[in-house]
Amino acid sequence: MSCFLCNSSLGKKLVMSVTGCCLVLFLLFHMSMNLVALISPEGYNAICAFLGANWYAVVATVGLAAFVVLHFVYALILTINNYRARGTQRYAVTANEPGVEWASKNMLVLGVIVVLGLGLHLVHFWSKMMLVELMGQHQNALGLDPTNGAVLVAYTFSKWYNVVLYIVWLAALWLHLNHGVWSMFQTVGWANDTWYPRLKCAAKVVSTLIILGFMAVVVAFFVCSLCGACPAAGCAGCGACH
Amino acid sequence: MNFTLKIWRQKDAKSKGAFETYEVKNISADTSFLEMLDILNNDLVHAGKEPVAFDHDCREGICGMCSLHIDGHAHGPAQAVTTCQMYMRKFKDGATITIEPWRSAAFPVIKDLVVNRGAYDEILQAGGFVSVRTNSVPDGNAIPIPKADADESMDAAACVGCGACAATCKNGSAMLFVAARVSSLAKLPQGRVEGARRAKAMVAKMDELGFGNCTNTGACQAECPKQISIAHIARLNREFLAAKLQD
Numbered sequence: 438m439s440c441f442l443c444n445s446s447l448g449k450k451l452v453m454s455v456t457g458c459c460l461v462l463f464l465l466f467h468m469s470m471n472l473v474a475l476i477s478p479e480g481y482n483a484i485c486a487f488l489g490a491n492w493y494a495v496v497a498t499v500g501l502a503a504f505v506v507l508h509f510v511y512a513l514i515l516t517i518n519n520y521r522a523r524g525t526q527r528y529a530v531t532a533n534e535p536g537v538e539w540a541s542k543n544m545l546v547l548g549v550i551v552v553l554g555l556g557l558h559l560v561h562f563w564s565k566m567m568l569v570e571l572m573g574q575h576q577n578a579l580g581l582d583p584t585n586g587a588v589l590v591a592y593t594f595s596k597w598y599n600v601v602l603y604i605v606w607l608a609a610l611w612l613h614l615n616h617g618v619w620s621m622f623q624t625v626g627w628a629n630d631t632w633y634p635r636l637k638c639a640a641k642v643v644s645t646l647i648i649l650g651f652m653a654v655v656v657a658f659f660v661c662s663l664c665g666a667c668p669a670a671g672c673a674g675c676g677a678c679h
Numbered sequence: 680m681n682f683t684l685k686i687w688r689q690k691d692a693k694s695k696g697a698f699e700t701y702e703v704k705n706i707s708a709d710t711s712f713l714e715m716l717d718i719l720n721n722d723l724v725h726a727g728k729e730p731v732a733f734d735h736d737c738r739e740g741i742c743g744m745c746s747l748h749i750d751g752h753a754h755g756p757a758q759a760v761t762t763c764q765m766y767m768r769k770f771k772d773g774a775t776i777t778i779e780p781w782r783s784a785a786f787p788v789i790k791d792l793v794v795n796r797g798a799y800d801e802i803l804q805a806g807g808f809v810s811v812r813t814n815s816v817p818d819g820n821a822i823p824i825p826k827a828d829a830d831e832s833m834d835a836a837a838c839v840g841c842g843a844c845a846a847t848c849k850n851g852s853a854m855l856f857v858a859a860r861v862s863s864l865a866k867l868p869q870g871r872v873e874g875a876r877r878a879k880a881m882v883a884k885m886d887e888l889g890f891g892n893c894t895n896t897g898a899c900q901a902e903c904p905k906q907i908s909i910a911h912i913a914r915l916n917r918e919f920l921a922a923k924l925q926d
């Protein structure tokens with residue numbers, strides 16, 4: 438029984454679905470948390486302090502990392518299997534089948550972009566916040582306080598190239614989730630012809646909400662850095678961006 | 680109507696194949712696709728050349744023998760029909776039509792457009808049946824079955840085992856075929872009894888034969904000549920996972 442998760446195609450897909458679902462739930466939480474930064478820098482920093490180097494935040498981070506690794510490794514294994522199953526001889530002429538989403542055929546490529554973006558994101562934030570605290574230091578590489586998330590956000594998104602990279606990242610995530618969110622229900626068998634239109638619609642809504650939530654913070658802080666005069670929109674007024 | 684045909688020719692399983700180009704002329708619009716190939720083969724035989732090998736049997740959409748990947752579509756550009764049920768009026772006069780065999784690691788080419796689909800038979804043998812004691816004919820009304828269940832079972836049973844699903848799938852997955860078989864039996868009381876064993880055995884066989892993993896693209900249902908829905912794949916997933924969790 439324990440093995441069907443590693444040696445059967447449907448077992449492996451179950452792992453993809455469950456890990457994917459947990460990542461989606463995490464993103465929903467993370468996105469809501471970020472929106473606080475728009476309303477109140479103090480509130481955001483309070484959350485940052487709460488989720489600092491505490492045992493529960495560290496445990497959650499490790500768990501999350503394990504899910505990303507599982508999802509990624511299984512995605513690689515499944516995709517390599519699929520490539521082999523397709524055979525060495527390919528069709529000379531191919532056509533798009535009606536009703537097939539582009540994303541559903543390119544989940545690995547989209548996933549790889551998501552992982553690259555995630556790496557960048559960890560360097561930008563995690564390595565300058567939780568990691569700094571875990572190492573017992575009180576200042577990160579930028580000379581900022583590791584618990585002052587709002588300043589770090591303001592600093593990061595004052596750079597236009599970061600804004601562009603984050604938008605590309607979020608676009609890939611949007612496409613991945615457009616398919617992934619309904620596909621995870623199909624994989625565990627909770628779907629039928631009545632529910633496909635509903636599930637696909639829900640997938641669009643969820644992925645769009647997640648993306649817009651994240652995008653709002655990125656864009657607001659970038660615009661804010663241009664004028665520097667709108668602390669109400671979340672600018673801590675620290676001047677770190679100038 | 681006149682057509683230019685680009686057809687995959689391959690002497691046997693071991694040799695390397697290549698496309699060859701043929702012209703067919705004066706084809707009536709009501710000629711079926713396979714009849715058009717018959718006309719081509721007639722010409723080839725008269726010219727002392729080797730005719731094109733392709734699979735066919737019933738020529739009325741029920742046996743699942745005909746295959747052919749035509750202009751990028753399994754069973755050609757027409758919807759909800761097998762190759763044998765497609766007519767030349769579906770194509771533009773003067774068109775160039777590319778005809779390829781199914782391409783999937785589990786379906787090796789035997790000759791020209793003929794592939795070995797024995798892998799599907801092996802999956803069926805692994806569990807696509809019901810075990811009953813032979814005896815005198817049972818009373819047809821002894822086991823009442825709700826109409827909705829019977830309908831769903833019949834929809835799944837429409838699968839002719841042609842292989843278009845795995846041949847179309849970018850992942851080389853046989854899930855639609857396996858799901859149709861599992862689903863059509865799972866919805867009936869006679870098949871329900873062995874449901875768990877069947878789902879596990881057929882999925883294990885499918886994996887063993889090297890078919891790929893479904894990523895829910897839905898390309899199979901779009902190309903399936905019997906329009907089998909991927910809702911049956913959802914049922915297979917349910918059947919399989921429930922059976923595994925019970926172990």
Ligand code: HEM
Nearest residue numbers: 453454457460461512544545548549552617620621624894
């Ligand atoms: C935060 C990040 C991610 C989230 C929220 C996420 C979410 C999901 C979800 C919900 C599914 C559908 C599962 C299913 O069909 O059962 C999925 C599928 C998939 N994911 Fe991700 N994913 C993420 C990152 C990645 C990464 C980094 C990769 C890496 C390469 C990846 C590759 C794939 C692939 C290939 C599939 C298709 C698997 C299949 O349907 O069989 N994903 N993802």
Ligand code: SF4
Nearest residue numbers: 838839841842844903
């Ligand atoms: S499910 Fe459709 S495409 Fe697949 S074998 Fe059956 S009839 Fe052919």
Ligand code: FES
Nearest residue numbers: 738740743745763
């Ligand atoms: S020849 Fe029987 S289905 Fe086409």
